[in-house]
């Protein structure tokens with residue numbers, strides 16, 4: 001494989017799909033050396049096949065808003081790779097959703113799911129529906145109209161969607177209600193992130209954030225550091241940020257910042273139960289602003305227009321959106337003494353930011369390893385659904401611990417450089433790639 005040639009071809013075929021091209025380039029660059037040691041991969045054109053989704057389902061969703069106006073959205077399900085299991089991955093509702101964004105996410109998901117140790121292929125879906133400012137009734141009507149189109153393409157052994165940005169427990173409930181009505185079957189395992197009374201798994205709501213903190217714990221242990229007494233800056237305030245803030249606080253760290261598109265909350269005294277619970281209230285308001293946090297809690301200050309990375313911290317956890325931490329942010333973090341950055345959002349850092357952080361020799365780990373606890377626990381939800389039982393929170397949490405530990409081990413195994421530095425990006429990409437490639441090789445040319 002030659003990265004330059006492959007990328008030139010992809011840019012020609014998919015002009016302007018910047019997020020997708022960025023995600024593919026990162027993986028190609030880190031696996032090139034290993035790939036070229038395996039002539040059987042080259043012969044079977046594994047990488048040429050792996051970078052393209054198996055199929056993209058595109059559909060129009062039309063619905064009626066509260067004022068009686070007719071609205072139309074553009075919607076997709078991208079079934080990326082099913083070498084190691086049924087398609088699996090979240091659904092994103094965000095005004096900027098397009099094929100580039102969902103292809104990057106589906107590509108990343110394929111590697112991430114391979115890292116979890118569970119049998120899940122990669123997929124992603126979504127809509128350019130913007131939940132900001134929508135009423136609960138509008139969200140329900142949109143979810144129902146979305147499922148009316150999608151239902152025939154998914155199933156517990158075919159493709160299992162879940163939540164992502166803009167899609168949480170509420171939306172999964174509305175989606176499932178309509179699915180069940182159309183399919184005339186109680187296929188519990190067709191979606192994950194379900195409610196606890198109808199097939200959901202304990203710990204799934206917390207799992208992305210919890211898993212991320214378990215991964216960070218392993219990174220820190222290896223580096224002789226500890227979360228206890230460390231300061232943590234978190235971007236976002238949604239489901240992922242909430243789980244991360246909760247576990248970081250429980251493990252003795254001080255969460256001194258959360259943020260939104262409107263600015264950052266400086267929270268010098270850290271979180272408590274009330275503050276953490278309030279993050280959920282903010283998300284459920286559909287306003288997508290974090291400022292009310294500072295009105296509610298006297299010891300917190302709102303700084304408009306600033307990112308979480310402007311607050312001095314030991315550990316930075318991007319938990320919001322792709323490319324939310326750029327080169328200038330990386331420099332600002334380094335100047336403030338940050339010694340660990342772990343992406344909890346998918347592709348949270350730009351390639352320039354990653355190069356800056358790794359160049360400075362600080363701990364850095366990519367989203368596909370750090371945030372894999374979310375989809376891993378979705379996999380555990382599928383297992384429970386298939387067995388028609390539910391495990392205790394302790395049982396799920398123990399399995400999540402085991403999975404995050406094994407992902408960390410895989411990153412160290414494939415990412416350890418001669419100078420001892422762990423390149424977690426390389427480690428995660430090679431470990432994920434090897435598993436999918438092996439499966440594709442054994443399944444022939446399809």
Ligand code: 2IT
Nearest residue numbers: 089090162163164375378
């Ligand atoms: O990015 C992700 O891993 C998710 N949004 C979770 C996907 C899932 O199927 O649980």
